[in-house]
Amino acid sequence: MxxxxxxxxxxxxxxxxxxxxxxxxxxxxxxxxxxxxxxxxxxxxxxxxxxxxxxxxxxxxxxxxxxxxxxxxxxxxxxxxxxxxxxxxxxxxxxxxxxxxxxxxxxxxxxxxxxxxxxxxxxxxYRFHPQWIRAYEIARSGELGEVMGTGGVFSYDNKDPSNIRNIASAGGGALLDIGCYTVSSARYLMGAEPKKVVANALRDSAFKTDTYVSAILDFGNGKSSTFTIGTQIFPYQRVTAYGTGGDLSIDVPFNMYGDVPGVVTVSQGVGTRVIQTEIADQYLLEFDSFAQALIEKTEVPTPIQDAINNMAVIDALFASASSGKWEAVAKL
CATH class of the missing domain: 3.40.50.720 (NAD(P)-binding Rossmann-like Domain)
Structure with a gap:
């Protein structure tokens, strides 16, 4: 072929x-x-x-x-x-x-x-990496009981004024660059869409971009996700899901290496286990999955409505950071 x-x-x-x-x-x-x-x-x-x-x-x-x-x-x-x-x-x-x-x-x-x-x-x-596929399976299986929330952190330190991530007119800033990951992963593990959000944001006085954001996504019925992101702080990333019967965490959720096993840590009443998933490059899996869909003339693996929904949450987060209030997530 x-x-x-x-x-x-x-x-x-x-x-x-x-x-x-x-x-x-x-x-x-x-x-x-x-x-x-x-x-x-x-x-x-x-x-x-x-x-x-x-x-x-x-x-x-x-x-x-x-x-x-x-x-x-x-x-x-x-x-x-x-x-x-x-x-x-x-x-x-x-x-x-x-x-x-x-x-x-x-x-x-x-x-x-x-x-x-x-x-x-x-x-x-990230969604194509085996560690995320396994985490999603565990979250949906009932092994953690009812998943009540997630927590995410994603940060790096970049103060270069010429870097595109620090140019407001080009769509720079923390929410659009890395907040999209913390929002996406929360929606993915929760298996639902948040109804309203609240956010606090710090902006760089020179760049005019958001550089530090903390947020809560309210999924209703007591379920919520929290995250913190930053573009001018120590580099770190982690995602955790919390359920009525246990929790799981992914230590390198987004910039996962392509030459070592993925790691998902799961804790329940009987103990804690560390699951190692196969060595895989998430970019190769992503591009090949997209290509396979084109070849077979099937739907692309990540539906485009998911992108619209993710942006709707980010829109609400920007609105909340400006208003200082809870903001509803629009349905498009």
Whole structure:
């Protein structure tokens, strides 16, 4: 079977650091073309990371009939624009998280691609890792009793003013960059959508981006999730789920290494056990799962409504951080 030819919009540091090496093992995907608004930069990037073709504009790549699907790791504020352009070109789309800047844009992107009959998926790689699949199975099995809540922490330290994550106009800030993970994982483990949220946020006086956020997601019936995220504090991450009969935790929930087993720690009345899941690269699993859906012409593995729902929660968190009050989560 011929591999699907992938086009990448942008000379992404994320792609070169985390995706390029795993994809060398893919039996389904060929990194075929890369585009930049700087042709020389694209040519150098293509040579370094093994792309056959390079283009000096995103539009030129999208017009290449040999490109089967595109991966969009562009800055957040460009996602909707290039989702639409890729859809116009008839290309299937795997777009980095967050899908768009807000739920209204996410719903617009989903509707646009549906009308163009083009598959669209948000790239949340963590859900493909065996440690998360096992954690989800445990949470849903009843082994923890009734899951009443989750807690999450995700942080890093980045004070570079030129970094895209610190540029407000490009969709930078903690909630959009890493809060999307803590919201997504809470919804995933709870198996439900929060009804209302409350958040407290600290903003950088120069960047104008949110740099530290603490939040509560209220799922109703006494169930809630809490999380803390930060972009200017010590790097740390952890997710825990609490039930009436036990709890589980994942020590490296999001930036999991691809060359060591995943670890899920489960505690119940009879004791604590440490579950090691198979060694796997979550980016390879994510990209291959997306490609497999394209090949088999089935639904993409992460439904696009999930992206819309995640953005609706983030919208409510931004509103709460501004109002200082509980804010309802809109349904789109």
């Amino acid at each position: 011929d591999k699907l030819r992938m086009g990448v919009l942008g000379c992404s540091g994320h792609y070169s650091l985390r995706v390029s090496t795993p994809l060398k093992s893919s039996l389904l995907i060929e990194p075929y073309a890369v585009a930049s608004r700087d042709a020389a930069k694209a040519k150098k990037y293509a040579k370094t990371w093994g792309f056959e073709k390079s283009y000096g504009s995103y539009e030129d790549l999208l017009s290449d009939p040999n490109v089967d699907f595109v991966y969009i790791p562009l800055p957040n504020h460009l996602h909707l624009q290039y989702i639409k352009k890729a859809a116009d070109a008839g290309k299937a789309i795997l777009c980095e998280k967050p899908l768009c800047l807000n739920a209204k844009e996410a719903a617009q992107a989903a509707s646009y691609c549906q009308k163009k009959k083009v598959p669209l998926m948000e790239a949340f790689m």
